[in-house]
Amino acid sequence: MQAFILKKATFFTACSFFLCFSYGQNPAVNSLTVADSLFAKHDYTESLAAYEATLHQGMSSPMMLLRMAFITEGLGDYAKTLCYLSLYQQQRPSPQVALKMNELATRHNLRGYEYDDWDFFLTYYQRYYIYMVAAFAVLALWMLGGMIRKKMRGNFVAGRHGLALSFFLGFMLLLFNVSLSDRKAVVTEDYTYFMDAPSAGSKVMRVVRKGHRVRITGEEDIWLRTNWEGKTAYVRRQNVWPVN
Numbered sequence: 001m002q003a004f005i006l007k008k009a010t011f012f013t014a015c016s017f018f019l020c021f022s023y024g025q026n027p028a029v030n031s032l033t034v035a036d037s038l039f040a041k042h043d044y045t046e047s048l049a050a051y052e053a054t055l056h057q058g059m060s061s062p063m064m065l066l067r068m069a070f071i072t073e074g075l076g077d078y079a080k081t082l083c084y085l086s087l088y089q090q091q092r093p094s095p096q097v098a099l100k101m102n103e104l105a106t107r108h109n110l111r112g113y114e115y116d117d118w119d120f121f122l123t124y125y126q127r128y129y130i131y132m133v134a135a136f137a138v139l140a141l142w143m144l145g146g147m148i149r150k151k152m153r154g155n156f157v158a159g160r161h162g163l164a165l166s167f168f169l170g171f172m173l174l175l176f177n178v179s180l181s182d183r184k185a186v187v188t189e190d191y192t193y194f195m196d197a198p199s200a201g202s203k204v205m206r207v208v209r210k211g212h213r214v215r216i217t218g219e220e221d222i223w224l225r226t227n228w229e230g231k232t233a234y235v236r237r238q239n240v241w242p243v244n
Contacts, residue, residue, distance in 0.1 A: 035047045079210040083241050202234070
């Protein structure tokens with residue numbers, strides 16, 4: 001028995017050591033740790049470089065993105081500030097951040113950051129989506145359990161109970177399969193051409209400066225389809241930064 005316990009303890013100790021070692025060897029985690037340390041020392045330029053390396057490695061957090069936005073705004077790079085705030089909105093939707101983006105965009109005469117009643121609803125929908133699904137799942141299970149108990153006792157189960165259960169299950173299915181979020185991207189290069197077709201030889205519709213945010217409605221090879229001033233336009237993928 002003691003030998004078994006010793007083997008078990010050795011196994012879990014080895015697993016813990018391996019996990020800790022793997023976590024410590026993760027380049028993104030190391031970059032984030034270095035970036036946080038530099039930010040705490042007010043070495044903002046160096047911390048921004050470390051944060052960008054972390055983001056490039058596919059890791060981010062709401063706090064990290066807010067710090068990056070704070071630094072880039074201080075440096076006067078409003079386009080990157082709006083990129084980071086847009087990414088933050090995808091992780092932790094906030095009306096305050098949305099209004100900050102709208103205020104920054106207004107100051108620089110940028111499009112795509114309007115915040116109306118629909119955006120307000122969408123912000124809270126995205127934030128509480130998982131709780132809505134969980135609530136409907138609990139209600140559906142509670143109703144199903146009640147119907148099963150009645151059946152087992154030989155009691156009559158009204159048809160309206162089955163209809164109500166079908167409604168809850170259908171609504172959950174709708175929540176799982178319908179997305180209310182749009183694909184968006186921020187223009188990151190000045191003098192970006194918006195073309196009337198996905199071709200370098202097509203007509204230039206507008207030359208756009210960095211910072212504008214556009215909705216992406218499709219893609220063709222290296223081109224993303226969007227809408228500009230009510231007309232379909234195409235922009236090179238390399239000139240925008242997807243923010244969702």
